[in-house]
Amino acid sequence: MEITKITKDVKNDSFKMASLSPDIRNSALAAVSAALCAQADAIFKANAEDLREAEKNDLAGPLLKRLKFDRQKLDDAISGIDSLIGLPDPLFRTLLARQLDDGLRLYKVTCPIGVIGVIFESRPDALVQIAALCLKSGNCCILKGGSEAANTNRVLYGIIAQATLKSGIPKGFLTLVETREGISELLKCHESIDLIIPRGSNEFVQYIMANSKIPVMGHADGICHVFVDRSADIRKAVKIIVDSKTQYVAACNTVETLLVHKDIAEEFLPALKPALDDRSVIIRGCAETRRIIDCPPAEEADYGKEYLDYIVSVKIVGDLDEAVRHINTYGSHHTDSIVTEDEASVEQFMLLVDSAGVYHNCSTRFADGFRYGFGAEVGISTGKLHARGPVGLDGLVTYKYKLFGDGHIVSDYAEGVRLFHFKDL
Amino acid sequence: MEITKITKDVKNDSFKMASLSPDIRNSALAAVSAALCAQADAIFKANAEDLREAEKNDLAGPLLKRLKFDRQKLDDAISGIDSLIGLPDPLFRTLLARQLDDGLRLYKVTCPIGVIGVIFESRPDALVQIAALCLKSGNCCILKGGSEAANTNRVLYGIIAQATLKSGIPKGFLTLVETREGISELLKCHESIDLIIPRGSNEFVQYIMANSKIPVMGHADGICHVFVDRSADIRKAVKIIVDSKTQYVAACNTVETLLVHKDIAEEFLPALKPALDDRSVIIRGCAETRRIIDCPPAEEADYGKEYLDYIVSVKIVGDLDEAVRHINTYGSHHTDSIVTEDEASVEQFMLLVDSAGVYHNCSTRFADGFRYGFGAEVGISTGKLHARGPVGLDGLVTYKYKLFGDGHIVSDYAEGVRLFHFKDL
Numbered sequence: 001m002e003i004t005k006i007t008k009d010v011k012n013d014s015f016k017m018a019s020l021s022p023d024i025r026n027s028a029l030a031a032v033s034a035a036l037c038a039q040a041d042a043i044f045k046a047n048a049e050d051l052r053e054a055e056k057n058d059l060a061g062p063l064l065k066r067l068k069f070d071r072q073k074l075d076d077a078i079s080g081i082d083s084l085i086g087l088p089d090p091l092f093r094t095l096l097a098r099q100l101d102d103g104l105r106l107y108k109v110t111c112p113i114g115v116i117g118v119i120f121e122s123r124p125d126a127l128v129q130i131a132a133l134c135l136k137s138g139n140c141c142i143l144k145g146g147s148e149a150a151n152t153n154r155v156l157y158g159i160i161a162q163a164t165l166k167s168g169i170p171k172g173f174l175t176l177v178e179t180r181e182g183i184s185e186l187l188k189c190h191e192s193i194d195l196i197i198p199r200g201s202n203e204f205v206q207y208i209m210a211n212s213k214i215p216v217m218g219h220a221d222g223i224c225h226v227f228v229d230r231s232a233d234i235r236k237a238v239k240i241i242v243d244s245k246t247q248y249v250a251a252c253n254t255v256e257t258l259l260v261h262k263d264i265a266e267e268f269l270p271a272l273k274p275a276l277d278d279r280s281v282i283i284r285g286c287a288e289t290r291r292i293i294d295c296p297p298a299e300e301a302d303y304g305k306e307y308l309d310y311i312v313s314v315k316i317v318g319d320l321d322e323a324v325r326h327i328n329t330y331g332s333h334h335t336d337s338i339v340t341e342d343e344a345s346v347e348q349f350m351l352l353v354d355s356a357g358v359y360h361n362c363s364t365r366f367a368d369g370f371r372y373g374f375g376a377e378v379g380i381s382t383g384k385l386h387a388r389g390p391v392g393l394d395g396l397v398t399y400k401y402k403l404f405g406d407g408h409i410v411s412d413y414a415e416g417v418r419l420f421h422f423k424d425l
Numbered sequence: 426m427e428i429t430k431i432t433k434d435v436k437n438d439s440f441k442m443a444s445l446s447p448d449i450r451n452s453a454l455a456a457v458s459a460a461l462c463a464q465a466d467a468i469f470k471a472n473a474e475d476l477r478e479a480e481k482n483d484l485a486g487p488l489l490k491r492l493k494f495d496r497q498k499l500d501d502a503i504s505g506i507d508s509l510i511g512l513p514d515p516l517f518r519t520l521l522a523r524q525l526d527d528g529l530r531l532y533k534v535t536c537p538i539g540v541i542g543v544i545f546e547s548r549p550d551a552l553v554q555i556a557a558l559c560l561k562s563g564n565c566c567i568l569k570g571g572s573e574a575a576n577t578n579r580v581l582y583g584i585i586a587q588a589t590l591k592s593g594i595p596k597g598f599l600t601l602v603e604t605r606e607g608i609s610e611l612l613k614c615h616e617s618i619d620l621i622i623p624r625g626s627n628e629f630v631q632y633i634m635a636n637s638k639i640p641v642m643g644h645a646d647g648i649c650h651v652f653v654d655r656s657a658d659i660r661k662a663v664k665i666i667v668d669s670k671t672q673y674v675a676a677c678n679t680v681e682t683l684l685v686h687k688d689i690a691e692e693f694l695p696a697l698k699p700a701l702d703d704r705s706v707i708i709r710g711c712a713e714t715r716r717i718i719d720c721p722p723a724e725e726a727d728y729g730k731e732y733l734d735y736i737v738s739v740k741i742v743g744d745l746d747e748a749v750r751h752i753n754t755y756g757s758h759h760t761d762s763i764v765t766e767d768e769a770s771v772e773q774f775m776l777l778v779d780s781a782g783v784y785h786n787c788s789t790r791f792a793d794g795f796r797y798g799f800g801a802e803v804g805i806s807t808g809k810l811h812a813r814g815p816v817g818l819d820g821l822v823t824y825k826y827k828l829f830g831d832g833h834i835v836s837d838y839a840e841g842v843r844l845f846h847f848k849d850l
Contacts, residue, residue, distance in 0.1 A: 213634075363835050371525065410796070
């Protein structure tokens with residue numbers, strides 16, 4: 001009940017957010033950056049409390065690592081905000097300017113989406129990144145963080161909320177929801193919330209997607225492939241696969257299945273095996289693979305699995321078409337890479353594979369907003385509508401059509417009294 | 426069961442569609458245009474059967490008018506296709522080209538959405554328009570038309586399917602679903618269908634939106650407003666309102682509520698009343714309105730109604746902010762117009778009103794793909810994600826990120842061996 005009321009107020013403030021000048025939004029970002037710097041000790045103190053609590057509760061190592069918000073992470077967050085200030089304004093961009101007839105002018109102009117609900121797990125640095133992206137793009141943001149990071153999130157929220165309010169940003173810009181029931185209540189507010197961005201485990205994202213009428217942007221699975229084509233450079237292929245699998249094994253853009261062209265398999269697999277052995281990666285191979293190298297078998301179910309672990313499945317395919325079919329069938333439309341020296345194969349692969357990222361001769365791990373030069377990202381979308389792949393400022397705006405007339409009416413055109421004369425301005 | 430199988434085959438063909446050159450797609454459009462022209466008699470004959478059946482079943486006048494497919498509608502459809510051929514290709518457009526580092530280049534390139542399900546009521550000309558837009562944009566299209574138009578749709582489908590198949594377009598490009606159960610089965614195919622576009626009544630669209638995991642693009646309500654500001658030119662305001670209400674009373678972009686600034690109401694309403702009386706439009710007024718002119722009262726519920734009839738509600742507001750709040754609360758985010766001679770009011774109105782179309786001194790009836798110069802439209806979206814307002818070719822494409830490397834791996838960047846050097850190409 002209370003959350004419904006809060007989101008309605010936020011919705012009303014979202015209209016004001018849409019009218020703020022870039023100068024106001026950028027000075028507010030600068031104020032946030034300065035406030036975070038000035039109040040570093042309070043942040044570290046709150047984070048230490050969260051860490052103590054987490055250790056008491058035996059939180060797993062990787063989660064502890066994500067939860068930690070130290071000087072390095074604060075510096076990264078602050079320099080992220082500073083770089084956002086320097087990026088061109090995503091709002092008020094004219095995407096189309098067209099004269100429809102004398103005195104009748106149409107403009108398609110970018111504007112904020114409105115109210116964005118972000119539900120995320122432990123990482124407190126995500127809070128700072130997301131709040132900054134929403135501020136730059138003129139969106140109101142309702143945050144629901146993980147309970148492990150409650151103290152850190154509360155302090156970060158307080159600092160950002162105070163700094164922006166002082167800078168003339170409406171109060172509704174940033175809201176922190178702290179109760180556990182908050183999530184299911186938020187998911188019901190489809191009249192006030194325009195978009196939900198969930199960041200967390202596969203099950204978590206699927207739960208969100210299945211339980212709200214609000215559009216959800218993000219991804220559940222990350223089942224990425226590397227296809228080693230007939231004409232691949234074997235050294236490059238081994239290097240790319242080792243990186244794609246082991247550079248950060250728990251990421252969504254990590255490779256899960258390797259597809260190997262039958263004409264190169266005999267030469268390639270024996271070169272790959274020791275490199276993966278060195279990193280303790282277990283290969284699960286198809287029958288043909290196991291004729292060439294010694295490894296446990298891959299079941300059909302393996303091809304649809306996001307291992308998030310030191311395991312990779314290997315399948316030998318007859319040609320590029322079979323590789324493409326496999327990727328489009330079993331993949332999650334996230335990021336898939338071809339290793340080849342043949343330009344025609346590159347072109348075919350990139351046209352036919354239906355994924356947000358299609359790569360040539362490089363690691364799937366490059367799928368990331370920072371690595372694409374977006375400054376930051378609110379997440380990665382495997383949906384094909386609105387935003388696809390890493391989502392930065394561009395994915396946080398929509399547009400409206402503005403039409404300027406001087407008493408123009410449609411019946412004049414319907415009756416042929418006037419004719420449209422389209423002319424791009 | 427059968428529909429699930431069909432949509433899977435269509436999905437497979439959608440990957441091929443994405444690789445067709447603009448030349449192949451444009452020649453196929455030309456072949457469709459020629460075939461429709463050559464087989465006009467067969468179309469008219471089938472349409473005559475549908476019309477006979479509809480008259481027998483006492484179909485309402487406006488529905489009969491929509492169902493009719495005569496020489497004029499065929500000529501319009503054919504000239505629509507011919508103009509589509511001339512439009513720039515919506516695919517393979519580079520939206521971003523960036524060097525991330527030496528030898529590592531990122532491109533954001535447009536591509537088709539994939540498989541689009543279109544569910545529409547009686548109008549057979551919609552079938553031609555939608556099929557042509559999907560062909561131009563490289564999408565596969567699954568059509569479910571109204572049973573009233575079954576004969577016409579079947580003949581049109583046959584002509585288009587045959588002409589495109591002969592032109593080298595995959596079979597899966599166009600599918601016609603004829604059974605009534607087809608709709609609920611289509612709505613379940615979220616693994617094969619990327620987008621549903623429903624065209625029909627409010628209840629119909631809401632049913633579709635509530636019953637599918639597939640993203641839906643379109644609009645249920647069309648509750649549009651005209652705000653007559655303090656400094657409005659009264660003659661313009663009357664002319665714009667008469668057109669917005671009566672030019673085509675059953676359209677989604679017809680005005681339903683007028684908001685009148687209190688400072689102009691005494692002068693304006695007596696000028697408006699006779700003009701609306703002339704067109705038999707009934708005014709339902711707020712208490713203040715009824716102190717100035719004689720009319721039945723507007724209830725609170727009137728402000729949320731899409732009359733689709735010769736009725737308009739009138740409310741007097743204190744200022745522009747109140748008008749904006751009313752529109753953002755009761756409106757459907759479709760199209761809203763301000764009549765004023767004050768530039769500052771125009772700017773505020775356009776920034777603050779959260780609708781797909783925000784207009785100045787012109788009729789809400791301009792909200793239409795053809796009138797915007799898009800050539801044709803698949804519908805109008807009141808959603809804020811992906812496409813907003815009239816949806817033409819741009820709304821039928823998405824993009825993918827293509828990354829070209831030469832053995833580039835992420836660990837080199839993570840360890841500081843290499844640094845990103847972003848440079849737009």
